[in-house]
Amino acid sequence: MATVRARYPQLVQLDDPPSIVGHRCLRCRRTAFPPDPYGCEQCGADAEQLEPIPLSASGTIGAVVTVHRHHNPRPETPFTVATIVLDDGPVLKGRLDGDISEARVGARVVGVLVPWETDEEGTEVVDLAFRLVEGPADRGGR
Numbered sequence: 001m002a003t004v005r006a007r008y009p010q011l012v013q014l015d016d017p018p019s020i021v022g023h024r025c026l027r028c029r030r031t032a033f034p035p036d037p038y039g040c041e042q043c044g045a046d047a048e049q050l051e052p053i054p055l056s057a058s059g060t061i062g063a064v065v066t067v068h069r070h071h072n073p074r075p076e077t078p079f080t081v082a083t084i085v086l087d088d089g090p091v092l093k094g095r096l097d098g099d100i101s102e103a104r105v106g107a108r109v110v111g112v113l114v115p116w117e118t119d120e121e122g123t124e125v126v127d128l129a130f131r132l133v134e135g136p137a138d139r140g141g142r
């Protein structure tokens, strides 16, 4: 069996479907991503007051742009990046994968794991990307 790990294991859980690691403030209930080591941005509670929670990797595109030039060799250009308003609240930026011809503000997306590289030990490294879906995404029974 091949070994697989996430490119950013502190931020992505390799569930099926994959989920995003966020946190919730025990004092004011604010949900945030990425987890903040300094405490709650809203109420000022200490970091000990933040509990990690899995966030559904589904949401709606808030903005979308295709990148034609950038300073890193990977991902290869052109690629498309979107601001995604997660169904669980936080907003993040993610790369779109698959057919992006219908990528527009308001379109529904879900997280998918895409190959990134194979490391020195032969471990397959996967990264979270987002694919367009039609209609409301399945929220995994939450």
Ligand SMILES: [Zn+2]
Residues within 6 Å of the ligand: 025, 026, 027, 028, 029, 030, 040, 041, 042, 043, 044, 045
């Ligand atoms: Zn708080």
